[in-house]
Amino acid sequence: MSARTSLLAAMLLAAMGVHAADKSADAPNKQEGVMKSTTGQGLLLFPMPQKMTAREGVLRLQGDRLILLKHDAPQLLRSGEIIQSALAAAGQRLELAASAGTNPARPGVIVSIKPDLAHGSESYRLTIGKERIEIEAQSATGAFRAAMTLKQIVRAGNGTLPCLAIEDWPDIPNRGAMLDISRDKVPTMETLYKLADTMAEFKMNQLQLYTEHTFAYRNHKDVWENASPMTADEIRKLDAYCGDRFIELVPNQNSFGHMGRWLGIKRYGMLAEDPGNPDTLCPTDPNAIKLLEEMYAELLPNFSSRQFNVGCDETDVGNGRSKAEADKIGVARVYLEFLLKIHGLVKKNGRTMQFWADIILQHPEQIPHLPKDIIALAWGYEADHPYADQCATFAKAGIPFYVCPGTSAWNALIGRTDNMRRNVVNAATNGATFGASGFLITSWGDGGHWDHLPVAYAGYTYGAAVSWAGKANKDIDLARAMDTYVFQDKAGVMGTLVLDLGNAYLESGVLLGNQTVLNYTLRAFDAPRSTDDVFKQVELKGIERTLAYLDRVMENLPKVKMEHHDAGLITAEFRNNAAMARHACLLDIARIKAGGDGDTKNLPAETRKELAADMKKIIADFKRLWLVRNREGGLTDSVSSMESLLRAYETN
Numbered sequence: 001m002s003a004r005t006s007l008l009a010a011m012l013l014a015a016m017g018v019h020a021a022d023k024s025a026d027a028p029n030k031q032e033g034v035m036k037s038t039t040g041q042g043l044l045l046f047p048m049p050q051k052m053t054a055r056e057g058v059l060r061l062q063g064d065r066l067i068l069l070k071h072d073a074p075q076l077l078r079s080g081e082i083i084q085s086a087l088a089a090a091g092q093r094l095e096l097a098a099s100a101g102t103n104p105a106r107p108g109v110i111v112s113i114k115p116d117l118a119h120g121s122e123s124y125r126l127t128i129g130k131e132r133i134e135i136e137a138q139s140a141t142g143a144f145r146a147a148m149t150l151k152q153i154v155r156a157g158n159g160t161l162p163c164l165a166i167e168d169w170p171d172i173p174n175r176g177a178m179l180d181i182s183r184d185k186v187p188t189m190e191t192l193y194k195l196a197d198t199m200a201e202f203k204m205n206q207l208q209l210y211t212e213h214t215f216a217y218r219n220h221k222d223v224w225e226n227a228s229p230m231t232a233d234e235i236r237k238l239d240a241y242c243g244d245r246f247i248e249l250v251p252n253q254n255s256f257g258h259m260g261r262w263l264g265i266k267r268y269g270m271l272a273e274d275p276g277n278p279d280t281l282c283p284t285d286p287n288a289i290k291l292l293e294e295m296y297a298e299l300l301p302n303f304s305s306r307q308f309n310v311g312c313d314e315t316d317v318g319n320g321r322s323k324a325e326a327d328k329i330g331v332a333r334v335y336l337e338f339l340l341k342i343h344g345l346v347k348k349n350g351r352t353m354q355f356w357a358d359i360i361l362q363h364p365e366q367i368p369h370l371p372k373d374i375i376a377l378a379w380g381y382e383a384d385h386p387y388a389d390q391c392a393t394f395a396k397a398g399i400p401f402y403v404c405p406g407t408s409a410w411n412a413l414i415g416r417t418d419n420m421r422r423n424v425v426n427a428a429t430n431g432a433t434f435g436a437s438g439f440l441i442t443s444w445g446d447g448g449h450w451d452h453l454p455v456a457y458a459g460y461t462y463g464a465a466v467s468w469a470g471k472a473n474k475d476i477d478l479a480r481a482m483d484t485y486v487f488q489d490k491a492g493v494m495g496t497l498v499l500d501l502g503n504a505y506l507e508s509g510v511l512l513g514n515q516t517v518l519n520y521t522l523r524a525f526d527a528p529r530s531t532d533d534v535f536k537q538v539e540l541k542g543i544e545r546t547l548a549y550l551d552r553v554m555e556n557l558p559k560v561k562m563e564h565h566d567a568g569l570i571t572a573e574f575r576n577n578a579a580m581a582r583h584a585c586l587l588d589i590a591r592i593k594a595g596g597d598g599d600t601k602n603l604p605a606e607t608r609k610e611l612a613a614d615m616k617k618i619i620a621d622f623k624r625l626w627l628v629r630n631r632e633g634g635l636t637d638s639v640s641s642m643e644s645l646l647r648a649y650e651t652n
Helices: 003-015 073-089 140-157 189-201 232-243 286-302 323-329 331-348 358-362 364-369 387-397 417-434 453-468 478-485 494-501 504-508 517-523 540-554 567-594 605-629 635-651
Strands: 051-059 066-069 095-097 107-113 124-128 133-137 161-168 174-180 206-210 248-250 307-309 352-356 375-379 401-404 438-443
Touching (some): 073 107, 073 140, 107 140, 124 140, 133 140, 140 189, 174 189, 174 248, 189 206, 189 232, 206 438, 232 286, 248 307, 323 331, 331 358, 358 364, 358 375, 364 387, 375 387, 375 438, 387 401, 387 417, 401 417, 417 453, 438 453, 453 478, 453 567, 478 494, 494 540, 494 567, 504 540, 517 567, 540 567, 567 605, 605 635
Parallel strands (some): 107 133, 174 206, 206 248, 307 352, 352 375, 375 401
Antiparallel strands (some): 051 161, 124 133
16 A cells, blocks of 8 residues: 555545554554544444444445345345445446356445354444455345445445444344324324334334324224224335335234223223223223234234234223222232233234233232243333333343333423433343343323424434444434434534433423423413422423523524425424423413412413414414324324413413
8 A cells, every 4th residue: 555545545534533443552442443433523323333443545436346246136135226326326336236247356345145144133244445345244134234334434435435344233133113103193104114214224123103093993993083094005015115124013002001092982981991981901801802802813914023012001900890800819910811811812813922011010920920922011211210120020030021211202392302311321221231132212192292203313313323232322422413314414503403402301490200391381281380299399490591591592493404305394393392392481481470370361461362372373383294294183182282271371
């Protein structure tokens, strides 16, 4: 290598934040040459790989070279197409081929399968040499992950690539995202396809759509007719789309608690544990299992996945029709016996059962009675959730388990960034330590799903990174990663703005579990300040500080220069959610200044008029934005609380 070429390579690597492995005796990471570029302005891949080593030189691919797919070429075709497209975008058009022909020097990229590669089916080696790029993967899935990494390197390299070597594999085998499509937002197919595309680039391999009543069961139209549900045909299309991106679409149908959309209808009400509060199926009613058997027989054939999340969280057992049996054998046993009946149905349909583990963890003496082919989903959404204890419990019992943190987007309007980051790291770290088979980051829709989808992007993004390679990504520059790979903001503003906006909840001085005081204010707007446990904590200075913080953060939005295809929509969505948070501050301030219990009817007429005008605009914008990404069903339910607040302003 000439001195000039060596200097050029060093300059390029330095510009990308990548340093050639230090050959000195006391160099850190000498054996592995791990590139430390997760912060600063270096080469930022997402997720950062397990090991990345710099080598001398650069690669300039020529257009007359080939992308050679060795071994089972059809199996590698999807990966080859991704590589071909990425290089074409950088100005190099390489032909895909299954043979190099008579010229062995022609391949510019070689993709091959190495079944003996360590660390599982998603593992790969990616080497950029001075002559060509080589990818070795244990399977076609690993080749696909490598292709996504190369796509990012090509995008950052502007046509010239630094020589380097990557060895990569996931910490946790199954890494998924769950989106609530039952309270009350059912996304359009286009929205789901785009979500799958992003998940694929971030190396996630599982998607779940939480369902209560939003699948179009043929014999149960009265349950879903106003909900714009997913149809069987749509599920099959989404399943195929995900499969093409090496993502498993796992069916998710709650089957015990959270059945209010069913049990609130007269012909199903007889199956409720408590007809006066119809939310949980009665576990001792044989017709409950018959209903589930019918549902599963129709739902499951639309999915290629052999797993099935049956829910079973937050149940109310032993206080209604099952009380006599619960008094006889115990509430825990009644719950477990119904769970085992569901397990039998799932096995009958050739699936492995997943279930939310909150109830069984309340009765740890029952865990040894769980079947060994069941998957327990340990969930919790606060920073200090006891994942270590829960993971240890299932590991000791030999029960496969997932860790399931949250995006902290729901019931928060604009997110809870600090809580999200600590919750996600807590789950991923303990999941990897105790041998979790999966990591599922959830985004729920409690209370009408007021947060727009991009509010959850930070949680989904960070969850993808730390579940793939925890040590390499724990301290990643998340704002920069989101600017690069999520928002495509050339100004480098949007990532920081979104994360900062999500920390507005800290300014109030009132920290609530699984929600923010701003969200609470809009929903409990007329609760007496003197007796309500939350409002008794709210102080004028804290809310005024929150309002000033929101305004400060949002002042930066006009500086954003997003190149994302949804740039205008994303901007409008954050404006709308920030406007909701701001409105909550204004309402709190007005109520405190009004004195007494701060009833809206006692607010000054001019204040009520101003608040009404603001809420009208918020509602109008919310409805318009909802319909861009989502179906109409559920919208009326979602805005009902906002409209109640508006009526309180207008009629008092």
